[in-house]
Amino acid sequence: MKESRLSSDTEEIVHKHDHELGGVIAMLEEIQSQHSYLPESALKTVATETGRSLVEIYGVATFYRYFSLKPRGEHLISVCLGTACHVRQGTMIAKELEDQLGIRAGETTPDQQFSLETVNCLGACARGPIVLVDGHYFSNVKKTQVSQILKKTLKGLDAIDVTKDPRVFPVKLRCPHCNHSLLDPNYLIDNHPTVRLTISFGEKHGWMRLSSLYGSYNIKSEYEIPLDTIVDTFCPHCHAELVGASACALCNAPMVPMAIYGGGLIQICSRRGCKSHIMDLANSICVNCDNRHTCKLIKPEKGVWYCEEYV
Template identity: 50%
Template sequence: METENILDIIRKSQGKAAIISILEDIQEKYTYLPEEALRLVATETGCSLTDVYGVATFYKAFSLKPRGKHCVSACLGTACHVRGAETVVAEFKGQLNLQPGETTPDNEITFETVNCLGACALGPIVVSDGHYHANVTKREVKDIIKATREGTHGSGGASKDYEFSFEASCPQCGQSLIDAAYRIDGHPSIRIDVMTDVGTGWMRIPSLYGNFVKILEHAAPEDALLTPLCPHCGANLQGKLGCLECNAPMGTMNVDGGAGIISICSRKGCNGHILTLNGATI
């Protein structure tokens, strides 16, 4: 591990408020969180090593041991379990010749099981490098492994490769915020009103989870703070949460008819977000 690389990642952040973002960047580079990296994060941000370690162990997305180039996660939550997830997991174990939490000898694939992936209606769910596969059966496991190794998700490598789209509504009046007529990357947009220094206008974001582009009616600087409003009832959608990446207030919307909540950073240039579905934070 090169110390200077870790320091560069930390310097690009904004201190304590960006601990999760820092750890995400470190893991993306090294596939796990080396002990030396955790100590550097603690020293450079002024956080205690205990706090940094606590974050690293609390979120299942982080790993303290080396992982493979690709990661495959199979859900064993109740909804997936009753739909045959155990059979799917057994097939992965057999074809990869490893147990959950282990990595293939060529360091290509790490296989793990999780308690919930927040998309219960689509179970059994398998996520491979961020790509959701819904209603997975034993027969599809071989194709998913092949697509994972080849990086061909979404180009015919595996069947039933789902994007994670969602419905959004106002938490106050319950009206839908989906604008099917205005699409972003082929998906309906979410439309809310926002107040900026130059006045009130609309903002649209994709209804596709993982894409956090913000399209504004009026131009605004990247660091501009936007006050989100419901276009139907005018309610201020700003919640109590602060962005984990930049500490700005977050705008909150209901997801899938109340099945969850999504909070999106009100700073124009920040992609900070928190999505909770069926009790699971993604």
């Protein structure tokens, strides 16, 4: 089943770029970004769909260093060995990484965590030696920093600290049908009350709790939800299904609407793993608030979209 999904995904990518001259490279790029490498079956699909010979596609795939025919690990580490980085001891950094990971350049660690490769220039020569990890640049890298970089990578370079990041704030949500609060103060995620929902998928029916911090994607659920599953969501109080009119812009799954205290709507994608969400604040800034005349709270200049008054 996985195989057939892979090939239909690939077909979709192929048709997207088929009209372009030299679209093959764009296709391969997109396939690689999906699978982290170019699987043989995907190359065959590209060949049949574009009406080219497999050897032509294979020729392109092997010509560019960017493409990999072997599965890569979760994290891709590229060490620059271009002229500028080379004279600044880029090779020693590469050697140190090889030693610490226990692999040679071009290989992947047995636990599929790291792939190491050397590249010829990353375009930041003045700040060499450069190490590129999952799109994050580390400049002026010294041998002693290598272990730190690896540690940071394992922690997740994209991860944000939900307790400190100013972009993360708590929201209070209620059911758009029965207006009951969805917050569950007895169950904490990220040290905040959670948003409790009832979900069902397949034969399973149980609870799911979302972090109430806007910007945090931490969830817990009674049953493990497999990746890419679309779940049906219900209010735990009125048992009405939370289903919106709109579909996810990224994956086309239905969006789950939840109302914000003080007005406004948050919609999150019902597909597990999809991080798409919309916050609609059209009615929720102070200007539109029914209580604005009586409200005594201190308001920031640009207005607030959420206030304590409705807790």
